[in-house]
Structures are given as C-alpha cells and as structure tokens.
Amino acid sequence: MSSANPPLPTPTPNIFAALSAHLASKALCPSQAWLSSFLSTTRPSTPLPALQKTALFRFLATDITTTSQPLPTAVLPANVADGSINERMVRGSVVVQVLDIDDVGRSRWSQVEALEAAERGETNKGREIIRVVPNEDGNTADTTQGAQEKSSGPHKLLLQDAQGLKVYSFELHAVEGIGLSMSIGAKLRLRDVTVARGVVLLEPRSTEVLGGKVEAWDKKWRDGRKDTLKAKAGIRDGD
C-alpha cells in the first residue's frame, strides 16, 4: 500500500500564519525559528485546532526572551522603571513573564513559619495545631492559624518582557490567578497598564493571566523559597 516513508512535508506558509495568528490573539509573538522547531515535533496530520492549542501551551512554557520576535509596540518602554515619573500609561498589549513573586501582606517570618509547618506535615487536614489562643473577649471565632495560610497578598511581582527588560509590579487590586501558587515563568498580558514611580500597577481591568510556566525556573524558585525569605528577613540560621 504505502511506499517507503514519505518525506516530511515542509510546513506550508498557511500553517505558520494560522499558528502565528492564534498566538497573536493572545498578544504572543513567537519567532519564526521557534515555530519551525515546534512544527518539526508535531505530526503533519494533526488537525489545526489541536496544533494551535499545543503551540500555545508549549510557547507559554518557554522563556519569551529567547523565543519571541515582538513588534516594537509589544514591549515595555525602555524607561519604564524610572522612579522619577509619577505616573504614566503604557498603551497597547504587552506580554511579560513572571520571574519572582512576593506576598507583601504578610511578614517574611510568618511565611517561613508557615513553610516549616507544612514541611512538618502540619497542614490543614485533620487536627490543626492551634497556635493562637482565642481572643480575650471570648469570641472564639476562627482563630486557628492553619499552617498553610493562603497567600493573602497583595503581591509584588518581578516581570520581564520579550526583550529582556525587567520591571517590578504590584497588585493594586487583586487579580485572579496571581498568588504564591502561581508558576514562575507564567505569562501575563498587560493592557493599557498604569506605571507609577517605575512600578507597574496590576489590576483586573489591565491584567490577564495567560498561564504557563518555565519548569526549571519554577523548581529552582520553590526549592530556594524558604532560604530567600529567611535572607530577606534577616533570619540567621542556628541558635
């Protein structure tokens, strides 16, 4: 029936265009090189919608500074981190990736404690070790400090655009999807975002979490989390 393996068809410009368009709809700008290497890993017979989904998923897992070819309007202005400017707006859509995240609503010491408690197995399941005594006024409302205290925020994130420019950002109003359980390397889409004193202000109206993760960065971040927090707080090890 079939002869010897037919040669791999070269991707038609149509597929390139279709994939680019799909990713562009999320303001993502993959480079030609990346698209080529992506397509070389897929079967030619895969239907287009599946290809598009896979392309999106894979692209979100990359370091966009190496895999993008962004338009000049799709990156942050060079002086975005300038602290002398009170306020300015960055028009249009810019995609950034998350390099670091911090919960600035809780002290670092309490975050270290929560991590250590989780390590010891004192999570919310079953019997909770109660670290707080009920309030003196007798109202024993929910005073149990679950060892795994949820990220209360607000959060401060370190972001990086496709050309490598880094900027700090702060969650002015809670954005769904932003939290300590978020992956490092996740992508955010910023639309007409306000920048105050060199810090990007994240709000639901301007910020969309696209998702994704860079596995290597995320693992490194999580493994070193406790030590980073301790260093920031000035906690010295040992008694």
Place this chain on the structure above:
Amino acid sequence: MTSVAGHLNSQDFEGAYKSWNGCSPDALFEAPITTYVENDKKAIATNIETQARYASVLFIWTDCDREGEHIGTEIRETALKGNRRLEVRRARFSNIERAHILSAAQSPIHIDENQANAVAARIELDLRIGASFTRMQTLTLRPLLEAHGMGEEVKVLSYGSCQFPTLGFVVERYFRVKNFVPEAYWSIKVMHLKDDIRVNFTWSRGHLFDRLAAFIIFERCLAARLARVTKVETKPTSKWKPLPLTTVELQKCGSRFLRMDSQRVMKIAEDLYTKGWISYPRTETDQFDEGIDLRSIVQKQVQGHAWGQFAQGLLDGGFNQPRAGRNNDKAHPPIHPVNFVDPPALANDEERRVHEFIVRRFLACCSQDARGSKSTVSIVYGSESFTASGLQVLERNYLDVYPYDKWTSTQQLPEFAVGETFEPTEAFMREGRTSPPGYLTEPDLIALMDANGIGTDATMAEHIAKIKGRQYVSTRPRGRVVHAEGEDGDDVFDEEPPVRGARGRGRGRGARGRGGGDNNSRGNTGADGVQEFIPTTLGVALVQG
C-alpha cells in the same frame, strides 16, 4: 453501697524487666505485664470481695465516661472473686438530681466492654511507652545532667506521654520567640476632624511589608485629594454571654482573672465541692441539660450580698436559657453553684475568689447577652478603602454580674452621608515593626493542650505541675501589659494574641498624640504577675534530643 477511689488495679512489668538495667528499653514493648492491686487499695478490694458474698446483684454507679467504665470492670472482676454468681448491671446517669438518679436506677444497662478495653489499651500503652522512654532518656541524658552538676538531684528523667507534648509546646514557643526577627511594615493612617470629633480611619489592607508599594499607594491617595463615603451603617451588635463553665475554662480563667495557677484553682474547687457549695468540678460539659432546674439554683443565690440583686432580677423576668456549647461528656454537668454560702463563711480569700467566680459565671450564663450598636463608615480614598467604627453599649446585661469581661463604648462617630466627599484632615504613612510572640502563659498552655487533646480536664493541671516540679520549665512574671487604647489602637503582632500589649519597638515618624512615656512597657515588671513559661536547659535537651 460502697465506693472505690479511682482505679483498683495497677500494672507493672514482671521480674527482670522491672530493673533498669535488666533489659534494653525497647524490649519493654513486648515484655509481659502483670496486674495487681496496689497496697493502698487492698482494703478497698477486700471490702468489695466480702460485700459481694452477701449480694446477688452488683450495680455499678461509676462516672459515665471511659475511665469509669474501666473502673467498673475492675470492680466487677474483684466482686466476682467473692461471688461467682453475681449479676452485674450498670447505671447511666449524667447529673445527681433526684429524679434523674431514680430513673437511672430503674433502667440499668450493661458495661460497655469496648470503652473499658479502650482504657485498658491506654493503660498498657502508657506503661510501655512511659517506662521504655523514661529509661532511654535517663540513660542517654545522664552525661548531660552530670555535666551540669545535676547528677545527684535528678536521678530519673521520666517520660510521660502527656508531659512531653506539654513541655514540647513550651519549648516550641520558646524557640519561636528566640528566633523571631522583627520586620518593618508600613501603614496609611487617615484622620478627619468633623463636628469636633477626631475620626480615625483604619486601612483595609492593615499594613504592607514593602515600603515602595505603600509609598506608591499613599502618593496616589494624596493625588486623589478627596475621600468619598461609600457606606454608612449602624447595626445592632451584641457581646455574647459566656458558655457554661468547664474545668479547662475554670483553669484558664483562674490563671487569667484570679491570678492563681491551675493546680491551686482545682484544689480549691475540689474543696468547695466536697463542702457542698459547687457541683463536681471535673467536667468537659459546657451545656446544661434541659432537665436541670436552673431557676431554683438562681433562687438560692438571691441571698448573696454582692450578686443577690442581680439574681433577683433574673428571677423577675431577666432569666434566659444558657448558651449550649459543643461538649458533653455525659457524665457531669457544667460547674455551677449548688447551695448558697455567705462568702465570709469560706475558709480563705482564695476560696472566696474562686467561689465568687463560679457564682458570677453561672448567673452570667443565665442572663442576656450584652447589647450595643455598632456604626461603621467606609470611605474610598485614592484606590484604597478605609473604615472607621464606633460602638455604643446600650444594655450591659450579663456584664453587670460578670466583671471579668470588658466591653466599653467608644467615642461616638459624627454623621456621614453616603456619597459625601471631604478632604481628610490628616493622612500619613507610618512605619512600625513586628513584635515577637510572648512566651506561653498558663492559659495559653492549657488552651493548646485542650485543642490538641493532651491530657484530660482532670489531668492537665497535673502535667503542667509536673514539668514545673521536675524543673523542665521555669516560670517568671511577664512584663506589665499596657493596653494602649484610644486613638492608636492598632498593635501589630505576628499572629499572637492581644494579651501582650507591648508596643512594637521603634515606632517611627507619626507616633502622634501620645506622651512618649507610657509607650515602652517592656522594662516595667508590673504587679500583674502573669507567669510565663521558659524551658530550662534540661527541658530543651529533652525535647530536642
């Protein structure tokens, strides 16, 4: 009709296992155990055996909890030795009112073997674990003891499965305090003067640990210039009357309000019970059975000099069914006064204070909640929300008889209208530092033990006394607590209870209005005398190994 005094039987290892060097500690987990009657209980056992001969039925009336069930089986075993054909029944009762006792007598049940076996398992575990760990840790830590010159006075480092966690809590807290690192935080304060009233608005975020973020937010608030009122609300609010009194609660309150340690409080409570003034003081139940006639108990207190009038008021219409807690050990009711006694007739001041507390607590349970009105005003300033609130106490109710709880009106808020805008009189950023948690006090420790199931109401005080007695912990008075109320009522603690009111160190700019003098309460060892627990070197070594 006769009685026992706790467990009849004791257990120990046989022969060679009894001596410390007779085997390695872990062999004790499999070693055989004998059960025998301790010398001081022999007379009781003999009595039961003898009495059994003249009876045809044995009716067990021990407490209706697990331990009581097990003691029931011990009695049964002893009685059957005297009379093999004895029938055995068990009474189920949860208070000692006449009607209840009669009905319990008329509907006997059988001993619950499962509960009795559970206790037998507990006893065996305690023996095996206690003995093996005691030997192991004494032998292991002997060098440390000798190095500290304690080799003579401390011969045995005993391990108890309840003592150890109790000590563990103290050590754990000690290290948390020792390892604590204060961190700086920033918060935004807004104050507005209206109708001659200074209204303080609290930031909804509380405080942030990043100065730049706080500063940016603050700058934007200032840029917005005007604040706008988003909510004005007045709602009724109440402070709940206390729950019926349990042993644990009595110990905690004894420590906190009466400045007496838990063992002392329990001793006094037991004396009051044996003299017939209060009900059985070892109970976990915090709900009153419907069948109990509470009004008649209140009636008895009408003669009281200090609380008689309040009691009369309850009978004249102010009476309210007590709140029901979630615990019921089915064996005893909550602690309450049983008969009236004139305070001067009691033995000493401590007895008077404990008795007074129990009476007042009971009367408070039967009163109404205190009622008030809480008003809140919320504003939006820049991107941030702030809230001010005021409390008006309208009816004190139970607070009149229970001075141990505090609830006071704050300054009244001026009128605000939703949508109203104003330029805040003052808005500034303030820096603070987090403070370490306090070392554990006795009420804290009891609460932790209770929450984690360490010890029973009957034994908690003993475990605490033991770790003190064995010098695993020491106590010292805590620095005087200053409750700085008023305008700047926000103390930031890292999750710790508000008992420790000491202000964070280094309050930065903006510490306004208050004379610097009374702020720093740390150096001041006041007359409070709340004791806090510090582990000794030995205690730490035990926990850390």
